[in-house]
Amino acid sequence: MFANWGSLAYRRRWVVLIATVVLAVAGGVWGLGVFDKLSQGGYDAPSSESARANQVAQDAFGRQGGDVVVVYDTVDPAQLGRISEHLSGLPQDAVLQVQPPLPSAEAGKSLVAITLRGSDSNTHVKQYEQIADRLAVDGVTQQVGGLVPTQKAINDMSASDMAKAEAVSLPIVLILLVIIFGGLVAASLPVAVGGLSIMGSLGVLHAVSLGTEVNSFAVNVASLLGLGMAIDYGLFMVGRFREELAAGRSTEDAVKRTVLSAGRTVAFSATLLVIALSGLLLFPHGFLKSLSYGGMSAVAIAALVSLTLLPALLGILGHRVDKLSVPWRRDKVPSEQGWRKLAGRVMKRPVLFALPIVGVLVALGAPFLGVQFGEVSEKVLPEGNAARVAAETVNRDFAGLASGGMKVVLTGDPAQADVQAFIAEVGDVPGVGEVRIGAEPNNGVWLLNAGLEHDQLSDESKQALKDVRALAPPGSGEVLVGGSTAMVSDSLDAIKDKLPWMVLLLVGATFVLMFLAFGSVLLPIKAVVVSALSLSATFGVLVWVFQDGHGASLLGVTPAPLESGIVVLMAAMVFGLSTDYEVFLLSRMVEARGRGASTEEAVTAGLAKTGRVITAAALLLIVVTGAFAFSQITMMRFVGVGMILALALDATVVRMLLVPAVLKLLGDAAWWAPGPLRRIQERLAIHEDAPPVEEERVPARV
Structure with a gap:
């Protein structure tokens, strides 16, 4: 031949x-x-429990968390009002939701999370490009980060x-x-x-x-x-x-x-x-x-x-x-x-x-x-990169809102008393910090946010994930655990x-x-x-x-x-x-x-x-x-x-x-x-x- x-x-x-x-x-x-047509997605296992948890939560409550995170160097109420008014003018075909500024008095900064309207990472990047030049507010210094700017x-x-x-x-x-x-x-x-x-x-x-x-x-x-x-x-x-x-x-x-x-x-x-x-x-x-x-x-x-x-x-x-x-x-x-x-x-x-x-x-x-x-x-980016600096600021000054922790999804419409008892059980798991309700229940689905006391990829956090997943669900539904630790x-x-x-x-x-x-x-x-x-x-x-x-x-x-x-x-x-x-x-x-x-x-x-x-x-x-x-x-x-x-x-x-x-x-x-x-x-x-x-x-x- x-x-x-x-x-x-x-x-x-x-x-x-x-x-x-x-x-x-x-x-x-x-x-x-x-x-x-290139994307930055595909790192998670699509049929895993963490992916299912994310999908169930999204179906019930919409997309959770911000695709774009902006940290403004102010906690002044008047300036925060100007920021909210300015961001309300972002194009609706690109932006699904803008959360009100969350101030941190200790850091002297405020955080705004913006959720984009698209359904895939490629669309998110294009929508971010539409609003990237419109996030600045006169007289206020800002840092722009989050998943999409990092991507x-x-x-x-x-x-x-x-x-x-x-x-x-x-x-x-x-x-x-x-x-x-x-x-x-x-x-x-x-x-x-x-x-x-x-x-x-x-x-x-x-x-x-x-x-x-x-x-x-x-x-x-x-x-x-x-x-x-x-x-x-x-x-x-x-x-x-x-x-x-x-x-x-x-x-x-x-x-x-x-x-x-x-x-x-x-x-x-x-x-x-x-x-x-x-x-x-x-x-x-x-x-x-x-x-x-x-x-x-x-x-x-x-x-x-x-x-x-x-x-x-x-x-x-x-x-x-x-x-x-x-x-x-x-x-x-x-x-x-x-x-x-x-x-x-x-x-x-x-x-x-x-x-x-x-x-x-x-x-x-x-x-x-x-x-x-x-x-x-963000650590794959070089030191000093704007998206990495913004992520480091969020992790340092808004630790409770950082991407770490577990997202616990409860299905089967459990009773509120059973959910409260389950929250106490999760809180007793070694390595788990504060546990709180992340959103009002919808269609029989509850969302809980559980913090972690150690680094999200540490052995202690991975063991905490296993222990939470081993807990008996409240009622007749099931427990699905997502979040960064679960995804990895x-x-x-x-x-x-x-x-x-x-x-x-x-x-x-x-x-x-x-x-x-x-x-x-x-x-x-x-x-x-x-x-x-x-x-x-x-x-x-x-x-x-x-x-x-x-x-x-x-x-x-x-x-x-x-x-x-x-x-x-x-x-x-x-x-x-x-x-x-x-x-x-x-x-x-x-x-x-x-x-x-x-x-x-x-x-x-x-x-x-x-x-x-x-x-x-x-x-x-x-x-x-x-x-x-x-x-x-x-x-x-x-x-x-x-x-x-x-x-x-x-x-x-x-x-x-x-x-x-x-x-x-x-x-x-x-x-x-x-x-x-x-x-x-x-x-x-x-x-x-x-x-x-x-x-x-x-x-x-x-």
Whole structure:
């Protein structure tokens, strides 16, 4: 199949080139409309008890709490009257309710909560934009915060950071590619693939947004993975094409062989990464589903463009792919001697390399045992941001109105005396503060507000939540507990419920596909174990910095519990990328093994052929993701720093040292499979036999 496609892409190269560019650009232009449809929602589990509590309360009492909170620096009655009169003139098509100013004599400030009329976060942001410039009152200083202004700040900063990251990373990537390839023409090809991949993924996200909510963070993920994986795939395929040309083959034969070998590896690698990201669809959270849509579309399109545009361009360019070469690389073939020497040293003392590396990875992963999970709040914004400052003011000066606490909803029309007795029971629960009626009962539904004596995400508050939920309901109805603590706990429980299925999907898909590709039982098992070690080490360092605060000031982040959805996203991405580099490495080892090489010879040949490509790909992806590490949003910094750590560990220590050491220790058993499975693999194998290659057998020890 791949050989036939390589031949077709060469023969119809202009048709393939024009069709790919037109489709990608058209998709990108249309995809710009997605920015008007992005939201900041989807962090809660929609079928959880906290979500039901919120819905029942909203049906009975209308939307509770303010979407926009304004703190005015005055408690003067006359000025408060002017404020109320001024806010009464806000447009009714955007504002549902404006609560009267609530003064705090101790703080010398007054708080106004504004409820917007829309029913979803995207509409709320647009309605807030209508009133944002009309909240100021002459002679009074104000701070504007609340859920919607915080969402808008995150949305605006995410878009700005993405544009800055691409503006900074693309020129650096191009310069590095020129150095790696030794020429401007060859270096520009992966960048072109990356740009078209981002355009295409925007079109897919716009299509998805027509039917479901898409979180704004999905665009960042699509941009990061679209550019990063396109560069990886482009680097791998262009490098293989130049290798085939250097061996004296014609342009047509070089294109065919490139698609047959490197193209098949790209398709296989992208399939594994798409499956890893599809695991996010198992979770009920709209946020994780959005990230899955963005990631899967970016990786799939990067692979499709690499398998269509690149063969066509390479067929058009031929030997001109080396045009505009830098002087020090002209007519030179990159040396593999250094990689062969490294392979020889590692396999000479495999235990001496493997044990310390495993020990260090386990030690780095230890802090993850103490991980704590939280929610997306104003703390993801930089210090000094207006929305964050306003939230901090509310938490400090109007603690009783802050978002913490529990919202207890009682159904079944209980008697007032029973409700009063239940209020006393709730108040007796350890960790619960004042309990009061939040609204007049309506349609048999009561709403109680229960304060918390500890931080809303502390162990004491989580235990208080469990204890309140365990109380017998008054009357024949039920007790539904919502609020921030409940939402975070329910969201985390939903993730815990689905996480084993995601792990099973990742491990199962990796085992099946790698077995079908390479015909070995131990190679997929080894890949999963090694990737798990790399993943745990990455998360351990992230917990040590972002949660425990070691070096957090250097990154400009506020230490806080990790957002569980971002952790799951990182797990899928890092595992997928780890497997990606594993496939690149093993594909060349298996090629050598298929030509009769011993285990040591196959490992040496594989490392010699791909060591430079893998480290170069990791370096380029570090530049792409590293730009996100300077984002103003803590979540983006978490992803950026995490990707840098994962790539640096995986592409150097793990793939270049640990994997060759483990393969040496496994010996010929690394390629073994039971007879029945071997016969199944031979019937279903997803590989094609390449034409014979005139390649010198390399001694195992150099």
